[in-house]
Amino acid sequence: MATAFAALGSSVTMLARDGVLPQAEPFAGERVTESLRETGVSVRPGAEAASGHRDQAGTAHITMTNDEQVEADEVLVADRPDTEHPGHRSRRSRPDAGRLAHGGRHAARGRGGRNADR
Incomplete structure (x- = not known):
C-alpha cells in the first residue's frame, strides 16, 4: 500500500518495527526497502509507535x-x-x-x- 499511496502523490512514512520482511532472508528485506525508498517512501526500520x-x-x-x-x-x-x-x-x-x-x-x-x- 505504501507504493500505491506514494504513486497517488502522498508523502508516505513506513514505521517497520521488525524491519521489512523480517521472516525472509535479509537481502530480500534490504531490496524491498531500497525499492520503497526509490519510490519516495520514507522507511524507518526498527521504529515503533508508542502512542x-x-x-x-x-x-x-x-x-x-x-x-x-x-x-x-x-x-x-x-x-x-x-x-x-x-x-x-x-x-x-x-x-x-x-x-x-x-x-x-x-x-x-x-x-x-x-x-x-x-
Missing part, C-alpha cells in the same frame, strides 16, 4: 518509542496475523488502532487533494 492521537483538525500525531514525533493526514495500521491462533487478532494489535487509523473517515488523502477509496 497516537488526532487533533481537532484531524491531523494524526504519532509518538514513537524513541520520543520522535510523526504527523500524518492518515494512518494505515498493519500487523502480522497470529498464525498460532487462526481467526484471532494479532497479540500485538491495539484495540484503539482502528480509531486512529480511520478517524471516522473512509478515504486516504494525498497531499495534492486526491482521494483514494479504501
